Amino acid sequence: MLTQFQWLHSELSNVCKSLLRAKQLHVWLLKTHLSQDPFYATQIIRLYAINNDISSAHHVFDKTPTRSVYLWNSMIRAFAKTRRFGNAISLFRTMLESDIRPDNYTYACVIRACADNFDFGMLRLVHGSAVSAGLGLDPICCSALVSAYSKLGLVHEACRVFDGIAEPDSVLWNSLISAYVCSGMWDIGIQMFSSMRLSGKKPDGFTLAGLLVGIADSSLLSIGQGLHGLSQKSGLDFDSHVGSLLVSMYSRCKCMDSAYRVFCSIFNPDLVTWSALIAGYSQCGEYHKALIIFWKLNMEGKKPDSVLIASVLASIAQTANVGPGCEIHGYVLRHGLESDVKVSSALIDMYSKCGFLHLATCVFRIMPERNIISYNSVILALGLHGCASKAFVIFDEILEEGLVPDEATFSALLGACCHAGLVKDGREIFQRMKDEFNIKARPEHYVYMVKLLGTAGELEEAYNLTQSLPEPVDKAILGALLSCCDSYGNSELAETIAHQIFKTNPTDNVYRVMLSNIYAGDGRWDDVKKLRDKLTGGLKKMPGVSRIEGSYY
């Protein structure tokens, strides 16, 4: 039989998400007067933080008279993990003024918080403070520093920290490899991997994980396959992290057969691995397979989490078939997932892409918590359905809420203007994006602007806008203008634009076909022939398919 203490320890080590359970344990500890014991207080803070009840966690911290380093660290970590970076830093400052000295774990946690908050200035300060506390060469601090600098894109700083260590341990090697790979320098990451092996350190699951995320697309497939072989040789393919990363890696390489094979070889795959497979099918455009895997997951009695639901909803949105979407919505309501901001944003997008704007706005209105992504989803939905003025009302709501619009917000607004033909509003919001919100226009913003002006017949202004950009101008921007020239039958401008595109994209036949169609519209058949003769093989148009599924009104 379990003793009370064995029971307590097993309950505390259980990381299961349940605020109720955390509260029950807290009450039990209060009754037995154990709650003031720094160890138990630390555990309760951790449980509250996992369940996002930061005020209860802070209350426990306040009420504990003897504060160990452990206790301070757990409270700072609780703030940092719930993205309350300001609180984490100010508690760290209070700790520095107290008679308890921060240890290497405190610094590692604060360093990570600075990186998560993209606060370079604070990271420098904390780094300096760690050095003066004599922890400049501590392996735990250094691995946190290497990861933090690389997250901020400062891979050379990360390298400097690494170079300062005479005998790096595996964790530090893994952090450096990850740093290079995450910064897009996967070849240096591979070199570091060789150096690690030469130095006698055995690669582990983390090493492989760091390398696998660098296999961004099918051009690196053979390296990915090599890493897969290596993981099999060292028996690391049984590691659940490595398994899920192999599935994602093959998905990114569009090798869904291999991804599925890896998935099948994993004994009892976890939710992350299921998610990786579903997202993989979805990203490869195999939405129906994604749904089949989702139903299979349900048949096995597994409980999908919010991340998995969000990726399935994204798949459904692409199939534009609201039926399964409604089923998932039912599941969401039955399992109390509707308050999750990821799930709700995905529901808004799904309903809007399936044609049900009113359901999308209903979901939005009853959301208890909204972030910029949920606002962007609803602006996109309104824009897609031609309700541009309502989209602008939502934009004002963002500002009233004190949220900061991002690139995607303006993309959605410009898209809404395009759909509704609101040239004046489009011009205005494009200007405000740059002047008021300091957001540099990205190619997609220019595409919308060119489309907006071009569709309204302002071809000259649209052309001037494209020519104000530095060379080479993105082909999508010029392509948008080319298609407007087609609508207005302006074959002269079309010719100029098309040749500008051909200069940088000599093999892109799509634009030759577009220009040839414009010539044809003008009756310039000789030019059509000249252009068509230049076309190389492989020009096949996928026939369109439409289908009507059952009605869900």
Next chain:
DNA sequence: GACAACCACG
């Protein structure tokens, strides 16, 4: 208690 995975808007 430090280093790693799946995810919603474009």
